[in-house]
Structures are given as structure tokens and as C-alpha cells.
Amino acid sequence: MTWVxxxxxxxxGGFGPLGLDGVPGRPPAPEDVIHVTxxxxxxxxxxxxxxRVRVPDGRLQQVTVVESQDAQDxxxxxxxxxxxxxxxxxxxxxxxxxxYTVDAVALDADGRRSARHTTFTTFxxxxxxxxxVTPENRAVVGTGMIVSLSFSRGITDRAAVERAVRVSARPPxxxxxxxxxxxxxxxxxxxxxxxxxxxxxxxxxxxxxxxxSVYGLQDKTFSFTVGxxxxxxxxxxxxTMQVRRDxxxxxxxxxxxxxxxxxxxxxKMVVMDMLDVTRMDSRTVGFGGEYDIPDVPHxxxxxxxxxxxxxxxxxxxxxxxxxxxxxCVGLRDVKGGSSATPAGWFFDRSLVGDVIxxxxxxxxxxxxxxxxxxxxxxxxxxxxxxxxx
Numbered sequence: 490m491t492w493v494x495x496x497x498x499x500x501x502g503g504f505g506p507l508g509l510d511g512v513p514g515r516p517p518a519p520e521d522v523i524h525v526t527x528x529x530x531x532x533x534x535x536x537x538x539x540x541r542v543r544v545p546d547g548r549l550q551q552v553t554v555v556e557s558q559d560a561q562d563x564x565x566x567x568x569x570x571x572x573x574x575x576x577x578x579x580x581x582x583x584x585x586x587x588x589y590t591v592d593a594v595a596l597d598a599d600g601r602r603s604a605r606h607t608t609f610t611t612f613x614x615x616x617x618x619x620x621x622v623t624p625e626n627r628a629v630v631g632t633g634m635i636v637s638l639s640f641s642r643g644i645t646d647r648a649a650v651e652r653a654v655r656v657s658a659r660p661p662x663x664x665x666x667x668x669x670x671x672x673x674x675x676x677x678x679x680x681x682x683x684x685x686x687x688x689x690x691x692x693x694x695x696x697x698x699x700x701x702s703v704y705g706l707q708d709k710t711f712s713f714t715v716g717x718x719x720x721x722x723x724x725x726x727x728x729t730m731q732v733r734r735d736x737x738x739x740x741x742x743x744x745x746x747x748x749x750x751x752x753x754x755x756x757k758m759v760v761m762d763m764l765d766v767t768r769m770d771s772r773t774v775g776f777g778g779e780y781d782i783p784d785v786p787h788x789x790x791x792x793x794x795x796x797x798x799x800x801x802x803x804x805x806x807x808x809x810x811x812x813x814x815x816x817c818v819g820l821r822d823v824k825g826g827s828s829a830t831p832a833g834w835f836f837d838r839s840l841v842g843d844v845i846x847x848x849x850x851x852x853x854x855x856x857x858x859x860x861x862x863x864x865x866x867x868x869x870x871x872x873x874x875x876x877x878x
Contacts, residue, residue, distance in 0.1 A: 503838060519605040522547065522577055523593045529607035536696055536704075540565075540591075541575060547597040548573035554619070558587040585696045585704055586613040595812045617706040618699050620654070620674075620692055623761075623861075628713040630842030632767040633720070633759045635861040636664075636676040643671040645700040647876035650674070653705065655691040662686070667866075667874030669858040677866045681844065684735070686715040704789070719843045721835075723818055725753055726849035728809050730818070732835065739838070742831045743809025745801065747816040752852035754816070759861035760798075760843045763836065766826065769797075776815060786826030787836035791818075791845060792860035798845060800808040800832030818847070 520529075524543045527534045542552050566637050567578040576593070581591070591607045620638040624630050636656050647668055656664045656676040660683070665773035667675050682688070689712045694705030722731045725746040732739045746752035767788045771779045774795035786800035800822025807813045808821045808831070823831035844864070855862045863871060 490855035516601055517597060517603065517651045519603045522597045522601075522603040523595050523605040525550075525591050525593070525605065527609045530608065531609040533613070534583060534609055534611045536698075538583060540578050540583060540589065542577075542591060542593050543575050544573075544597070546574075547566055547595055547600075549576055549593060549595045550602070551592075551594045552576040553592045554578065555590045556584055556587050557590070558584055582696070585610050585611055587611050589787070601616045614702060614704045616642070616703040618644070618694075618703055619706050620694060621865075622690055622692070622711050624713050624841060626711045628715070628842075629840065630713055630717045631760065631840040632681040632715055632718045632842065632846065633757070633840030633861070633864060634682065634713070634715065635759060635863050636688070637861060638674045638692075640672045640674070640699070640705055643700060644674075645671065646698060647671070647674075649697055650694065650699050650705070651876050653693045653697045653838075655693070657689050657691075658682070659687045659689075665872050665875065666877075667863060667871050668876055673858065675861075675863055675877060677863055677871065679716065681720075681864075682715040684715055684717050687871065688713050688715065705754060715842075716840055718828075719839065721843070721845045723753070723845060723847040724849050725812060725847060725851075730820075730835075732838070732847075734838075740834075742820060742835060745804065745807040745810075745814055745819040746812040746847070747814050747852065748812050749851065750851045751815045752812075753814070753818060753847050754792065754796060754852050754855035755847050755850045756854035756862065757798065757844055757846045757864040758790045758855055759840060759864070760791065760841050760845065760861055762790040763839065763841060764788040767799075769799075771815065774815075779815065784824070786822050786824075787820070787832040789836065789839060790860070792855060792862070794859055796860070798857075800826055800830065800836075818845070819859070 623637040692707045695708040697705040730742045770781045788799040798818045801819030820832035822830045
């Protein structure tokens with residue numbers, strides 16, 4: 490044997506020195522062994538692009554993907570297929586305004602190991618939307634509370650947004666959504682909540698497309714607790730309000746409802762807000778200059794259009810005798826308010842989320858989207874308002 494032949498045998502047929510792991514041959518370029526999509530250094534990648542790591546032959550040994558967003562790094566869960574050739578994330582949708590870093594190690598068909606490091610960034614939207622949640626986080630509310638989301642922008646893909654919101658209760662109860670227009674989504678059970686129920690609202694809206702080029706911003710959880718049951722029945726003919734606590738009559742309180750020319754809405758209304766004192770100006774609710782009272786005591790808001798239950802010190806003889814208001818329900822009170830008056834007594838025993846139902850008025854039933862009036866819809870009507878069929 491000649492020296493030339495010996496040298497030729499050590500050169501592995503002219504393909505260069507030993508490769509990684511002692512396997513003969515020139516190591517291939519990492520990008521030829523490990524294919525990553527989206528491409529390395531891609532910009533403005535859309536969230537519906539699929540993230541994949543593949544090898545045309547050989548086997549993936551390890552894949553690590555990290556999502557960096559808002560100065561926080563999060564591992565991206567995923568798995569390698571049974572044949573070892575493909576890695577894919579457990580969640581196919583990419584986050585917006587994020588940087589993805591991919592590190593992969595694989596063996597090619599000849600057993601040579603390659604490693605690849607790539608990055609890409611996703612689309613940064615110009616427009617975002619958020620949902621404002623009622624009631625407040627950690628609130629204790631009455632049994633009539635309706636979960637209401639008001640969106641900062643009009644929603645055209647209502648089904649996608651609806652799927653991204655989850656309202657659950659403990660103990661469990663069926664809870665269904667109903668859309669009012671394009672910017673409001675409410676949730677309620679068939680009947681009033683049971684006292685003691687704990688309700689959780691999960692907003693998984695981040696990167697959900699609510700309208701063309703408009704994406705959600707929130708990934709947040711809210712919760713509240715349902716307190717005791719209090720339902721009050723206002724009779725506009727008898728000028729009374731029966732206050733029932735857990736089904737038991739606490740008191741019958743004299744009231745004044747809307748005058749014949751401005752009757753109070755009929756129907757079930759829910760206390761939305763409670764104010765020790767507030768100003769009431771007729772111009773802010775569609776009237777002229779009929780009244781402007783700077784210090785209305787014990788005011789509890791019932792509708793967006795301006796219906797309140799409140800203390801009344803300027804018509805002391807009306808409660809129990811006559812309807813003289815512009816649509817509100819008035820209880821006897823004194824200037825400055827007092828817990829010793831019927832208005833103060835009722836205010837001190839009320840919660841946001843309590844139900845106040847009006848009967849006997851000449852007015853129509855309050856609209857379901859005027860305040861939290863959804864209890865005036867049948868369960869079938871309510872369920873029909875879902876965008877997910």
C-alpha cells in the first residue's frame with residue numbers, strides 16, 4: 490500500500506475532516522438541517538402565522554422557544570412529533586408585539602449534530618381595545634348583579650371576543666352572554682345569583698382581533714362575591730316600596746314616583762352606583778331647566794338615562810301620597826341626609842347589585858340595555874343574543 494492510498498483512506502473520500510460526534514464529513518449549514526418558520530429575522534409577522542421547527546431528515550433533539558413581550562420572557566410550551574421531525578407550539582396563535590427566540594438542536598440523517606438560533610418579531614398593531622368590567626374587582630354585590638363589559642372600540646368580530654371572555658361561578662351555574670350593539674357584552678344566569686356565590690371573570694382578550702386591525706390588550710381576571718338577597722318592589726299606584734331581605738319583608742317604605750307627565754319606568758332595575766350626595770340637573774337627562782338640586786342625598790343609580798332611588802327633602806309630604814318626581818323614586822329625607830330617615834335607612838341596607846322592581850306605572854318597561862335591565866328579558870331572549878351559535 491502506498492502512502493497516497495493511506496492518506497486517501499483517512500480523508501473519507503475527500504469530504505474533509507471528521508464531523509461533529511466523530512462522524513466523517515463536512516458539517517452541513519444549520520439552516521440546511523433545521524428549518525424554522527417564520528424565517529429568521531422576520532418582522533411584523535401576523536399572529537395567524539404558524540410557528541414550526543422541522544428537519545427534512547434526521548431527528549430533533551431539543552427545541553426551546555421564548556416569547557419576549559413587555560420586558561418579560563415566557564417559555565412557549567410545545568412538543569416534538571413522534572417521528573422526531575417537527576416541533577410545534579401547544580397554542581398555534583402568536584402574540585402581537587413580541588419577539589420570539591428559537592433554539593433548536595438536531596441530528597441529521599448521518600447522525601451529525603447541528604444547532605440553530607433564530608429570532609423574529611410579530612406585528613405591532615396601531616389600535617387596541619379594552620373591556621371595562623362591571624362590577625368592580627373584589628366587590629360584594631346584590632343578587633341581581635349583571636356582569637357587563639363595555640368595550641373601548643366597536644367590535645365587529647363579536648364571536649371571537651365572546652369566546653375570549655369566560656364568566657364562571659362557584660357553586661356552578663349556567664351563565665350566558667348577550668350582546669347589546671357592538672360595544673357591550675353582558676353575562677347573567679337564568680335566575681338571580683344565589684347568596685354566597687363567587688363569580689370570576691377571565692378576560693383573555695390580548696391579541697384577539699375585535700375589528701379589522703384592532704386587537705385586544707387585556708389578559709386579566711376579575712372576581713366578586715354575591716352577598717345577601719335584597720329585592721324591593723315599588724308600587725307606583727300605592728306609593729309604597731316593600732323591601733324584602735332573603736324573601737322576608739323588612740319594611741314597607743312610603744315613596745313618590747314619577748308624575749303623570751314623567752312616569753317612572755316599570756320593570757326590574759339594578760342598583761348600579763351609590764352616592765351619599767350628588768347633584769341632579771334636569772338638563773343632563775334631556776329635560777329643560779325644571780330642576781337643579783346640588784345636594785340630593787342617598788342617591789342610588791338605576792339606569793343610564795338618569796333614574797335614581799334617592800332621598801327627597803324638598804317635597805316632604807309627597808312620599809306615600811302623590812307621585813311628583815321626574816321619573817325617579819323618592820324617599821323622605823332631610824337636607825344633608827340622615828340615617829334616621831326612610832331614605833337613609835334604605836341606603837344603609839343596600840348594595841350595588843340589589844334589585845328594585847317598579848310596577849303600576851304608566852310608563853313602558855325599562856329597556857334591557859338601559860342600565861343593567863337585562864332581567865326584563867326572558868331566558869330564551871337573553872340566550873339569543875350570543876354571537877356564538
